[in-house]
Amino acid sequence: MNAEEVYPEIGRILAADLGSLTGNGRFSAMPPSSLHAWSLPEPDKAALSAYGLPGPRTDGLYGVTGDFQPSGEPELTQDGARFYRLGGYAGVRHLAEEGTGRVVLPVPTSAEVHPQLAARFPDRRTFKPVNSSVTAWVECAWRWHWLVPLITEQWKQAEEAQLAAWRDAAGGAPDAEFADFHAPYRRLCRQVVVAFELIDPAAVASEESFWTEVISER
Template sequence: MCVCPVRLRDRNRKHSVRCRRLWLPTGRRGHYDLLASGGERAKPVRRDAGRPRRAAFFCDRAAVPGSRVGAVIGQWHLPESDRSALRLWGLPDGPLLRPTPQAGSRPTLTPNVAGEPERRLISADHRLYLLGVYGADFDANLSIRVGAVAGTGRVMGIRARPMTTDDLAEQLRAYHPNLYHPAVCYFNASVAAFVEVAWRWHAAVELLRAHPDPHYTAPLEEHEQHHAEVERSCATFLTRMTSLDPTLDDRDLGSLWVETITDDL
């Protein structure tokens, strides 16, 4: 049985999540319970030559920080725990995150502090280390570049400019007359927390996709039960991720993870 586990450590114990071929307990209920648990239960890791293949766990095009980038990370002005998380685990590729870590030692992202929403999150003189791209990338002005703030390690999303009603298709503008997505959004209090939540969500989405919606001919009750179980599991998953990074519960920060986990599936 080929499994590709990602081991991420809490302070007191290890949890294992898998980036593909996730172990599913017998029955749909077990599947949702595993998702809600944050991916804690897993079979033992297959070992090669008596040791886990730490560098090989980045399967499915997951980001390295490859040899060059990995070496540069040591020069980034971030807390050691954040640099260590990037060197050891990197970031998963998908479902919305595409890792593209910068190769230079100086932070390359500059925030556009366009108004009060952005000022609440970041200062204009802050600079960030590029980690990747999040979400759609069809417009360079609106794409979210994920970056870590130099010095603190706080993980933010940076757009070139805010997204407004004018960016929507003309036929949709009447339905969203006051649309405003700031040029800066929040993810996590640290890179280490971002790495952990990203990998766990990557594994959770694999679980959900392994059990799609019931067939359209299924009774309405079956559809309702399915969606209720997904919502319950995602809510519990978010609660567990909030225990890893309590800032996810801060509505003033409005972590994009909350929207991703509860609305974007």
């Protein structure tokens, strides 16, 4: 599928209702029965109950997957705030703050990384915002679940076209051209960023935002 063909498919995924993206629950990892005891806004609990989260991927790509804590009490406490474990991305937990429903991920501390990298990380636990609510996070997670293979394929095609142009030039081909092969891929990423901003402005509030980095990390 080339870039022109993939635009409509990405638009369809971004506009689809979540019920269709979850296969009406067939593809969902559902929260535990203890969800009713979690102190989260009712719309957030309703979103989790209705849609759950994507299960583990089998294509080698990264997405948010469900990994719910089983208990009714928050799993992590820091500085008076308490957090429920919902799932993860590439092995990093995603947590919902008790009361607010704000979704964050724990940033590794200097003691948890290789000593050569320690200077880049804080001395104590901090949290990186992901979404302003569980409801928005569920929506972004499901849309990304279906978007990531399409976007990754466009990146691969751009890389292959660029490599072929380099090979032609190295071989002395007189008509070798160096176009911006990644421009269509970047437009697709921008389309997704704009759509996620409509879902939740906090999701892509800066270049360092979780979803901004995930969408354009290839």
